[in-house]
Amino acid sequence: VTTLRRSNATTIADVAAAAGVSISTVSRVVRDDNDVSPATREKVQDVIASLGYRPSSIARALVSGQTQILALFVSDLTNPFYPQLFKAVERAAAQAGYAVIVCSTDDDDDTAAHYVERLLQQGLDGLIYASSGGEEDTLVELLGDPRRLVFVNRRPKVTGCSFVVSDNRAGSASLTRHLLQNGHRMIGFIGGPSFAANANERLDGFHDAMREVPGATALVSSGPFSKDTGLKATSNWLKAGLPMTAIIGVNDTVALGAMEGILDRGLRVPEDMSVAGFDNVDLASSSVLRLSTVAQDIAAMGSQAVQILLGQLRRKDRFAPTQVILPSSLHLRQSTDARRE
Amino acid sequence: VTTLRRSNATTIADVAAAAGVSISTVSRVVRDDNDVSPATREKVQDVIASLGYRPSSIARALVSGQTQILALFVSDLTNPFYPQLFKAVERAAAQAGYAVIVCSTDDDDDTAAHYVERLLQQGLDGLIYASSGGEEDTLVELLGDPRRLVFVNRRPKVTGCSFVVSDNRAGSASLTRHLLQNGHRMIGFIGGPSFAANANERLDGFHDAMREVPGATALVSSGPFSKDTGLKATSNWLKAGLPMTAIIGVNDTVALGAMEGILDRGLRVPEDMSVAGFDNVDLASSSVLRLSTVAQDIAAMGSQAVQILLGQLRRKDRFAPTQVILPSSLHLRQSTDARRE
DNA sequence: GTGAAAGCGCTAACAT
DNA sequence: ATGTTAGCGCTTTCAC
Secondary structure, three states, X not given: OOOOXXXXXXXXXXXXXXXXXXXXXXXXXXXXXXXXXXXXXXXXXXXXXXXXXXXXXXXXXXXXXXXXXEEEEEOOOOOOHHHHHHHHXXXXXXXXXXXXXEEEOOOOHHXXXXXXXXXXXXXXXXXXXXXXXXXXXXXXXXXXXXXXXXXXXOOOOOOOOEEEEEOHHHHHHHHHHHHXXXXXXXXXXXXXXXXXXXXXXXXXXXXXXXXXXXXXXEEEEEOOOOHHHHXXXXXXXXXXXXXXXXXXXXXXXXXXXXXXXXXXXXXXXXXXXXXXXXXXXXXXXXXXOOOEEEEOOHXXXXXXXXXXXXXXXXXXXXXXXXXXXXXXXXXXXXXXXXXXX | OOOOOOOOOOOHHHHHHHHOOOHHHHHHHHOOOOOOOHHHHHHHHXXXXXXXXXXXXXXXXXXXXXXXXXXXXXXXXXXXXXXXXHHHHHHHHHHOOOEEEEEEOOOOHHHHHHHHHHHHHHOOOEEEEOOOOOOHHHHHHHHXXXXXXXXXXXXXXXXXXXXXXXXXXXXXXXXXXXXXXXXXXXEEXXXXXXXXXXXXXXXXXXXXXXXXXXXXXXXXXXXXXXXXXXXXXXHHHHHOOOOOOXXXXXXXXXXXXXXXXXXXXXXXXXXXXEEEEEEOOHHHHOOXXXXXXXXXXXXXXXXXXXXXXXXXXXXOOOOOOOEEEEOOEEEOOHHHOOOOO
C-alpha cells in the first residue's frame, strides 16, 4: 500500500538515501548529537544543504512533545500597552526559535479557558498570561503544570506561579505625592476592574499617598481598562460640579479618556485640570498629549517573562517559581504642570 | 521496548480500550465519519467525555499535513491599524478553529523570509501578509503555493495572488478634493516608503485631485510609516516657511506626527493648519485629535482575508485568486474644519 | 561510529 | 458497521 499523500518536502529519509547513510545518522547530524565521524557529518551536511532539507517540527513534536510554540494572552491588543509587550515577547521568543500565538481574551475567563484547551490540543509549550483576572486555578489545572506558565503585568492570586509585574503601588504613590506636592487637594482616581491586581495596587498606592496629607480628598471611580471609562467618570464628576483639580487614570488609555472628558467640557489641561496615567505608552510622550505617567519597563517585562518560561520548560527537576517586581518610574510632562496653592 | 516518554494526556488508544472498540472506530466518532452505529457512537462519546480525551493536533498534522495554524505578518503592531486588523483576523480564524501566529517584519524582506522558513518548518497552513513590500516572488516561492497566501492592506506587485485592499487612490482623491473645496491651495502630502503600494496609491490619488485645480500646489515628502516621519516633514516645511495650509499624512500615525510638528511650532489645528490622515484608527475620533481621515474597513479586510485563505486551503482543484478592493470612506472631523478663501 | 527497529498519536486504505 | 494495518517524519533505545 503506497500512500500518495506525500508532501513535496524533503524528508530525513531522502537525505539518508542521497548521502548513503542511515536515517539515524542523519538525525544525529541534524541534532548535533554524539559522535559522528567528521567525514560522514560533512557529507550529510552537504546533502542537507543541496536538498534544502528542513526537519519537520511536527514529526519532532510528535515524539518530543515540544512544539516550539508559545502563546501570549492579552485582554485587548488595541490597548497600546500590549503591542509593546508583544514586541518584546516576540523578539525573545524568536531568538530562541519559538513562535508566538496571540490570543485576545477580552478579560473573559471562558474565552481564556477555551483558548487554553484548544492550544493544548494543538500543542503549546508555554503560556505568557498578561491579563490574568479570575480563574487562575482553572488555568493552572488545565495547563497541568505551573512550569508552562508565567504571569505578566497583573500579579496572579494563585501562589506558586512565576510572574513579572511592575511595582504598581509604589509607582502610584509617587505619582500621587507629586500631585499633592503641587498643591492638589482633591484628586480623582479612575481605576480598573476589581479582578485586575495591577489596578488594585495602583489604587492602593493612591490611597497610601492621599492618607499622608490631612484634608486631601480622594475621588474614586472605576470600570474596564478603556478610554470610555475615563471619559465617563470624568464627565460625571465634572457634571456633578466636583472641584477636583487633578485626575489619575489607571492606565494611559483611561487617562486619555479623562482628557477627552475635560476637553469636551471646554476645560484645559493642565490649566483647569491636571491629568496623569500609567504605562508610558508611546502616545503619552506625544505633543498632543504630553501626558505625565508612571512608566513600566514593558520591554523588560516581556523579555524576562520569556526567559523565565523557557528556563522552566528546560529544567526538568523540581520547580521553584520566579517572581520579579520591576521598578516603575515617574515621567512628568505638561499634563500635570499646573501648580495649585 | 516500551517508551516511557508518554505524556499524561489520554490517547485514542486509551479511549478505544476503555470503550471496548477499535482505534478506528474511535477515530470515526471523533471525525464524525461515516456509519458508526448510534449505540457505539454514544458509548465512545461517553468514554471520551469521561476521560477528557482530546485528539492530538500534532499527530493529526503529521498525517494530514494541516496544522490549523495561520500566520499574520505585520510590519509593526505598534501602529494601531494592525491591532485592529489582528482582532478581525483572530476572530475569523478562531471561529474556524485556527490559531494565529503574529510576526513583525519591520518591513524587512529578510526578516519576513526567515519567519516564513521557520514557520514552514513548524507547519503553517496559510499566511496573511499585511505588510507586503519587496520580494513577493521569493515569498510565494518559499511558500510553494499561492493558495496558502493572501495579501492584505498593501496590494502586491506579483500577479496571481489573492488580496484584500482598500480603494486607496479614490479615498485619497476624495479627501484631497474636500480640502481643495475648502479653499486650500497649497497642500502637503507626507507619504510612505516607496515599496508600499498603499502609500503610492494614496499619493496618486492626491495628485489626481490636485491636478484638477489649476494653481494648486502639491508638497510631497515621504518616509517610513511612523509618527517621526510626519513630525520631521512638517517641521522642515514649517521651518522653510512654506505657506501650505493643510497637510495629509499617509496614515493616521504620520498625521499625528504632523500635528505634533504643528503644535510644537506653536500653531493650531485647524486654525493655522488643517491635518488629515488615513485608516480611521480608534484614536482619530478622540477629542484630543478629532482627526479627519479616510477610513478603511479594517474589520472586513481581516475577516475577508481569512475567509479567502481558508477557502483556498480547502479547495484542492485549480486555483483562481480572489482580489477584492474595499471601498474607503471619508470621515471629516475638526482637524480640517477651517476654511480658506 | 553506525544502523535497525520500535513507537509518538493519529488517519486512511483495506479487509471483513 | 467495525477491525487491521500501514504509514506520516522523526527520535531513541539497542545492537553491532
